[in-house]
Amino acid sequence: xxxxxxxxxxxxxxxxxxxxxxxxxxxxxxxxxxxxxxxxxxxxxxxxxxxxxxxxxxxxxxxxxxxxxxxxxxxxxxxxxxxxxxxxxxxxxxxxxxxxxxxxxxxxxxxxxxxxxx
Amino acid sequence: xxxxxxxxxxxxxxxxxxxxxxxxxxxxxxxxxxxxxxxxxxxxxxxxxxxxxxxxxxxxxxxxxxxxxxxxxxxxxxxxxxxxxxxxxxxxxxxxxxxxxxxxxxxxxxxxxxxxxxxxxxxxxxxxxxxxxxxxxxxxxxxxxxxxxxxxxxxxxxxxxxxxxxxxxxxxxxxxxxxxxxxxxxxxxxxxxxxxxxxxxxxxxxxxxxxxxxxxxxxxxxxxxxxxxxxxxxxxxxxxxxxxxxxxxxxxxxxxxxxxxxxxxxxxxxxxxxxxxxxxxxxxxxxxxxxxxxxxxxxxxxxxxxxxxxxxxxxxxxxxxxxxxxxxx
Numbered sequence: 342x343x344x345x346x347x348x349x350x351x352x353x354x355x356x357x358x359x360x361x362x363x364x365x366x367x368x369x370x371x372x373x374x375x376x377x378x379x380x381x382x383x384x385x386x387x388x389x390x391x392x393x394x395x396x397x398x399x400x401x402x403x404x405x406x407x408x409x410x411x412x413x414x415x416x417x418x419x420x421x422x423x424x425x426x427x428x429x430x431x432x433x434x435x436x437x438x439x440x441x442x443x444x445x446x447x448x449x450x451x452x453x454x455x456x457x458x459x
Numbered sequence: 460x461x462x463x464x465x466x467x468x469x470x471x472x473x474x475x476x477x478x479x480x481x482x483x484x485x486x487x488x489x490x491x492x493x494x495x496x497x498x499x500x501x502x503x504x505x506x507x508x509x510x511x512x513x514x515x516x517x518x519x520x521x522x523x524x525x526x527x528x529x530x531x532x533x534x535x536x537x538x539x540x541x542x543x544x545x546x547x548x549x550x551x552x553x554x555x556x557x558x559x560x561x562x563x564x565x566x567x568x569x570x571x572x573x574x575x576x577x578x579x580x581x582x583x584x585x586x587x588x589x590x591x592x593x594x595x596x597x598x599x600x601x602x603x604x605x606x607x608x609x610x611x612x613x614x615x616x617x618x619x620x621x622x623x624x625x626x627x628x629x630x631x632x633x634x635x636x637x638x639x640x641x642x643x644x645x646x647x648x649x650x651x652x653x654x655x656x657x658x659x660x661x662x663x664x665x666x667x668x669x670x671x672x673x674x675x676x677x678x679x680x681x682x683x684x685x686x687x688x689x690x691x692x693x694x695x696x697x698x699x700x701x702x703x704x705x706x707x708x709x710x711x712x713x714x715x716x717x718x719x720x721x722x723x724x725x726x727x728x729x730x731x732x733x734x735x736x737x738x739x740x741x742x743x744x745x746x747x748x749x750x751x752x753x754x755x756x757x758x759x760x761x762x763x764x765x766x767x768x769x770x771x772x773x774x775x776x777x778x779x780x781x782x783x784x785x786x787x788x
Contacts, residue, residue, distance in 0.1 A: 368487065369494040372515065387491060388517035391484075392525035399529065417487045 353385060353393040354402070355436065358429040361403060361421040368394060368417070394419055402428055462492045465519050472523025476530070484526060492516065527725075537723050539591045544715035547584040550577045552708055581611060599665060600722060602652060606672065607714070609645075646680055649673040664730050667771045668721065668737065671764045675741045678760040713740035731772050738764040
């Protein structure tokens with residue numbers, strides 16, 4: 342059976358918010374952080390990342406500002422907003438419930454997913 | 460595909476965005492590519508770096524399409540932009556055509572009741588369309604509907620003005636004077652609007668669109684100056700039904716539906732077509748079409764909008780030059 346490596350579009354915002362929850366980052370740094378977290382298992386392209394960031398900015402889940410370092414081109418840096426943190430928390434709880442139900446329906450043990458928050 | 464090619468294709472895919480927005484988006488993506496090219500941890504060698512970067516960036520077409528979806532106006536607003544002009548038009552058309560069928564049962568004075576039925580629909584439709592323009596963030600759109608509301612309020616000063624503009628009708632003099640001398644403040648208002656658009660927009664389509672009403676209004680002023688306040692006009696006075704359709708209903712239909720063509724589509728050809736429809740609606744305005752043959756100067760005067768659109772379209776096609784703004788600019 343083929344492995345599920347392509348991330349669904351709908352999961353991009355929660356992944357991006359989880360990265361930004363740890364600090365402000367530009368798009369490239371967000372992708373590198375996600376790479377590091379999953380060891381390159383999942384693929385998230387720029388065609389998914391930037392539209393998601395811009396949509397989240399319109400939905401006021403993130404804010405952005407251009408930062409200029411000496412001798413470097415300016416970079417657009419994103420930060421999570423309180424609304425974004427709220428969305429992240431509710432999304433994580435919902436994701437845990439989904440995985441837990443999926444595991445149970447496949448007959449896997451209760452402790453298959455640690456931190457199940459039913 | 461190398462980085463310049465990628466950015467070039469992305470830039471092409473972002474047509475329809477304002478030059479400022481497009482520059483900022485390209486700068487952000489170019490920054491991403493540049494960081495990947497300079498990041499020693501990104502890949503071991505240039506070949507691997509190039510392959511990984513290509514995979515990570517994905518297709519420029521996918522990226523531009525996704526960005527356009529983020530910034531496109533709400534589809535509900537698009538829906539309203541088609542539905543309410545149609546309601547506006549049908550209300551006007553039906554209240555005239557239905558009268559013919561109810562006449563056997565209702566006295567001719569029933570026409571006094573007619574505005575009670577269609578006026579609320581006119582007003583509600585125009586208010587909703589102005590709000591749609593504001594919600595779409597399009598100044599030109601809501602200014603257009605506002606100007607249409609102003610025009611209708613002028614004409615509604617005396618509804619019978621629709622049917623007879625002749626100077627020998629004493630009832631028409633006051634309303635005719637109001638309308639004729641309203642050319643001047645309208646012209647000043649349109650000139651201010653034109654200057655604002657010229658300052659803030661570099662989009663040929665938007666500039667031409669802003670020029671159309673001012674050209675027509677300037678034409679109206681010329682007519683007043685050359686032929687006097689009432690001009691060489693012959694009003695519609697119960698002629699054949701086909702004349703009423705050609706001189707009133709078709710221009711009205713075109714004038715309320717052209718914004719749908721112009722604002723809903725990102726295809727440049729369709730947007731030019733929208734402007735052409737707008738110009739035709741202006742050029743075919745009642746009652747002047749009926750005196751073209753007697754006053755050849757009016758033929759040119761009233762077809763200037765049409766001439767402008769065709770010339771601008773031809774010039775742009777010849778130059779192959781496209782300057783784009785966001786779709787709802």
